[in-house]
Amino acid sequence: MNKLLPTLALTLFALSAQADPRATGDLGLVIEREDSAALIINTSEPKQLAKIDGLGDLSHASVVFSRDQRYAYVFGRDGGLSKIDLLQDKLDKRIIQAGNSIGGAISQDGKLIAVSNYEPGGVKVFAADTLALVADIPAEYAPGKRSKVVGLVDAPGQKFVFSLFDAGEIWTLDMKNPQQPVVEKFKNIGKEPYDALMSPEGRFYIAGLFGESGLALLDLWDTAAGVKRILPTYGKDDPKLPVYKMPHLEGWAMAGDLLFAPAVGKHEVLVVDKRTWTLLKAIPVAGQPVFVMARPDARQVWVNFAMPDNNQLQIIDTKDLTVSTTLSPGKAVLHMEFTPRGEQVWVALRDDNQVVVYDTATLREVTRLPARHPNGIFFSARAHKIGF
């Protein structure tokens, strides 16, 4: 008995330590590219809570969150789909669902996880709780021919939307009845769609084209109208122009009626009038823009750049449509994420092995946190957003 009591006391202590409850509204993940790992972080008092290892190839990674914000789903380059428990600091489940993958999305009701694959080309849909396969949608666009799938996002009404790189098609996938997926196909939308974005309310799906200029627009409120070409001069118009990195589309900034888009290969951010989808202005910036992201109150747009200008960040004033500030946070600015109401932004500095946090009002540094080769930052408030 004398030996039992200390054990019980220790158990009690351990349980009470773990019983300290953690809320999930201010959590996030920082992806550590080389370590196959992710850091669970807290944004209220910027700090690291835990490190989760064993996530495979994260050279390109994206993350979505369960609707209760307890779980983060990490989509890795190697077809790995990892489910992380943000409350218990552990890898809950992990599967290799394809040979080569590019991204994923979570359904409106939070019950389905869709992944877009290069090899074999197609979309797979999994149960969010168990990661059991629910549907397999091969991207077969001609007999025996499967396309790489890119630009996968969720849409209202239990839908997903994605693009077929090799086929030049956009497909919508209706999962209202998980046993009977319904696919609608839009053909001849343009050559080699390579990425896409959804407008914040989930209405406009816009795919970038690698093989020709312009963008492909699908209005989900009017699919009968088909896919239209907008911004016909957008893209890599000069074949001799070196493009160091194709800009990401998912981060494009929608600020009121304005869309801020990275020009391809040029040192410009384009301002597009969303009502007419025409170019209003090209704002000169410090390099080839990669991510062009709006602060949640739409008053600032932050821009990072491809090499050799990837040590800089520029801030565009959305009222004046000019660059108001240039920051030099450090080496290899790869990604950024705003806190949900925009008072801070977290910036990944891959080659400085750091994340830097800025106050977006004063533009002063709040803190720097260590992170090994960080290349992506994702906050749990994404759980409540459409089109990610």
Place this chain on the structure above:
Amino acid sequence: MNKLLPTLALTLFALSAQADPRATGDLGLVIEREDSAALIINTSEPKQLAKIDGLGDLSHASVVFSRDQRYAYVFGRDGGLSKIDLLQDKLDKRIIQAGNSIGGAISQDGKLIAVSNYEPGGVKVFAADTLALVADIPAEYAPGKRSKVVGLVDAPGQKFVFSLFDAGEIWTLDMKNPQQPVVEKFKNIGKEPYDALMSPEGRFYIAGLFGESGLALLDLWDTAAGVKRILPTYGKDDPKLPVYKMPHLEGWAMAGDLLFAPAVGKHEVLVVDKRTWTLLKAIPVAGQPVFVMARPDARQVWVNFAMPDNNQLQIIDTKDLTVSTTLSPGKAVLHMEFTPRGEQVWVALRDDNQVVVYDTATLREVTRLPARHPNGIFFSARAHKIGF
């Protein structure tokens, strides 16, 4: 020792039961008007988790959430400010901070709670963690004269905005330095502002006027331009027209470039072009509208009504600008709240002692939950929104 062991075992059992972790992204509160109580609910599997008593007079109540979504702050009619712990199902703190209160807001960084008071007229600001008083801003508009304060919302940059009913003024309160609050006053904005709303990005503050027609608009991106009058014919234009309930402004729906507003006293929902602040259309509806709220994807606007039509709900199609469906959920439809990505809506039926949950795609009932005289529903995703 023999008596001690069962106690320890019980303690262990209790601790391990409580240790089952709860995430906070899918939580919410249902206010029980007559019971001085709030139900903690979960929206993933619609159910009640707990009931919290002792919240005072909730005949008019509103709720904001901490940025981690652990705490809900309930503003009661009696000047009570209650802090509820959503993880531990308990009332964490409660103070009576004034004699008569109308609403509150939480600062952008989540550290400050502001409350607008009728008696004594003014705004008090509290530390979100301790509820200790941080600043007291009497709404003194002339020597010895204090106004009732209404329409309090948060704004980007650690600001709050509110209106002085008796003075016809709008004030902004900058709390960047909590020790030195900075107040900016806009005078002669119109007679008797009675409520206000903020546009979703936190730029436009719009106050409704009880004493005259039109609305008062402050553009926070251009405060030098002062307050402008918009929609000059809006309001109670016919003095003989009975108005059963002044419509709420906080719920006004912004859908793209369109603002959907309840007409005062008339059976109409007004569609306003946000670019010009002019009236586009008046949509005939079943009664005097009270709440006019957009589904998060902006494709539907839901409307409830004052007596005697308060057993109905109507749904406006925002593409066609017509009423597409009329529902009869039950007695005294007082409030509604959409899940963050809009797949469901929860509706409070005060006189049926129920909350009904609808699938917004099929318009079928998902479930009904018991609640005693519910008059307000608030989900934790509000933590991440501007202007509430």
